[in-house]
Structures are given as C-alpha cells and as structure tokens.
Amino acid sequence: MAVLKSALILGASGLVGQNLLRLLLLDPRYESVTCLVRRPLGRQHYQDPDNKLRPVVIDFDNLDEYQGYFSVDHVYCCLGTTLKKAGDISAFRKVDFEYVHVAAQLARAQRAGGFVWISSVGANAKSKNYYLRVxxxxxxxxMRMPxxxxxxxxxxxxxxxxxxxxDRPLERVGASIMQLLKPLLVGRLKKYRAVYPHQVAREMMRHQTF
Structure with missing residues (x-):
C-alpha cells in the first residue's frame, strides 16, 4: 500500500497556486495540505472532501519563524509578483527572490522530500531584463544549495x-498574442507557448517523488 504524502504550499491564492491547491486536495496520494498565506483562504472556492486543508496565516517577512511547517514530503512555492505590482525593484526582489530562497533554506533544514518553485521561461542570471535576471x-x-x-x-x-x-492588461494581451503564434512555436520554440495555470500546477506535481 502506498504511503500517503504531506504537502506545503506557499502562494496558494495566486493563479497557479489556486489550481495547484485544487489538484492536491483531490489527489488521493496526499493526506494533508498546509497553506501558508497572507490572509485567510476562501474555503468556499475549494473542494476538500477529505478535510486535508490546513491554512495558516503568516507574516512572510518573518518566514523563518514558521520553519516547523516545512517538515513535509513536498514543498510547492508559487510565490511571485510583478515589478508593476511590487512598486519598485527592491520590493519585487523581496518576493521573487528572498521569500523563495528562504523557503528553500527552510525546506532543506526540515529535510523536506522535494522543493519545486515557479521560475520563468528565459530565466538567466546574466539577462539584461531585470525580471528574468532575478x-x-x-x-x-x-540549485547550488547543498x-x-x-x-x-x-x-x-x-x-x-x-x-x-x-489588473495586468499587458499580460493578457501578451497571452492572446502567444495563443495566435502557438502554431509557429514548435521544436525549440515550444517552451515559449502561453500556458494555462493548471498545466503549470500539474508540471510542478510531476517533479515530486511519490
């Protein structure tokens, strides 16, 4: 008989995080799903027939104080923002780099079985684009963390x-354009196709070991 797994999600209120949470709650391989969130989750938006969901409201600026919650089989990090929403580059870096990096350190300290996070196509530490560089x-x-x-x-x-x-009008326009270009994005260009959130969520789950 398969051993049931425990999961932790950071960023469950976002576009990918919401889809991931739905999948985990209905996946029979998981017995518990803990969510670290800034504000209470609207549980009416999720099906939780087996009462797996454990939402915990926290202060992400003091994420290390919640280290014990990282003692799970699988950690999923869906944290992320945009430069526009963050307001400036330091606020953006705090969310997209610092929070995620601390989460990875806590997962390591608590010996979590796997850590998967959302990056971006085109991510490159030498990119001239600040978003992709971060x-x-x-x-x-x-990946260099022992x-x-x-x-x-x-x-x-x-x-x-x-x-x-x-409100992200430019992102919506970009998604529409990429959908039109989809037939042309084949081979090495396939990775640039626009994707649905549930596809990203499933891809995150695929990287975990059961």
Whole structure:
C-alpha cells in the first residue's frame, strides 16, 4: 500500500497556486495540505472532501519563524509578483527572490522530500531584463544549495487566465498574442507557448517523488 504524502504550499491564492491547491486536495496520494498565506483562504472556492486543508496565516517577512511547517514530503512555492505590482525593484526582489530562497533554506533544514518553485521561461542570471535576471539568480542560488534533494524549477511562459483583483492588461494581451503564434512555436520554440495555470500546477506535481 502506498504511503500517503504531506504537502506545503506557499502562494496558494495566486493563479497557479489556486489550481495547484485544487489538484492536491483531490489527489488521493496526499493526506494533508498546509497553506501558508497572507490572509485567510476562501474555503468556499475549494473542494476538500477529505478535510486535508490546513491554512495558516503568516507574516512572510518573518518566514523563518514558521520553519516547523516545512517538515513535509513536498514543498510547492508559487510565490511571485510583478515589478508593476511590487512598486519598485527592491520590493519585487523581496518576493521573487528572498521569500523563495528562504523557503528553500527552510525546506532543506526540515529535510523536506522535494522543493519545486515557479521560475520563468528565459530565466538567466546574466539577462539584461531585470525580471528574468532575478529569476535566473534564484535558480542558481537554489540549485547550488547543498543537501536539498529533488529541487526543481518550473519555467512557464505567459499565463492564460483571469486574476482576481489583479489588473495586468499587458499580460493578457501578451497571452492572446502567444495563443495566435502557438502554431509557429514548435521544436525549440515550444517552451515559449502561453500556458494555462493548471498545466503549470500539474508540471510542478510531476517533479515530486511519490
């Protein structure tokens, strides 16, 4: 009989995080799913027939105070923002680099079985684009971290989907354009296709070991 797994999600209120949470709650391989969130989750949006969900409201600026929650089989990190929403580059870096890097360190300290996070297609520590450069720097920092087994970055292209209370018109236009270009994005260019959030969520789960 298979041993049931425990999971921890950071960023469960985001576009990918919401889809990932739905998948985990309905996946019979998991017996518990803990979510670290800034504000209470609207449980009416999720099906939780087996009462697996354990939401915990925390202060991400003091993430290391919640180290005990990282003692799970699988850690999923869906944290992320945009330069526009963050307001400036330091605030953006705090979310997209610092929070995720600390989460990886806590996963290592608690010997979590796997750590998967969302990066971006085109991530490169030497990129002239600040967003892609930060994503690349984070990949380098985590993948060079010793004693962190099964660490993996998922690199989606533009996400297709509506974000609640989050106006990103340029991103929506970009997704529409990428959808039109989809037939041309084949072979090495396939990675640049726009993707749906549930596809990213499933890809994150694929990287975990059961």
């Amino acid at each position: 994503k690349g720097e984070l990949e380098n920092a985590i 004693q962190l087994p099964n660490a993996a970055a998922v690199r989606p292209g533009v996400l297709i989907g509506e974000r609640a209370n989050d």
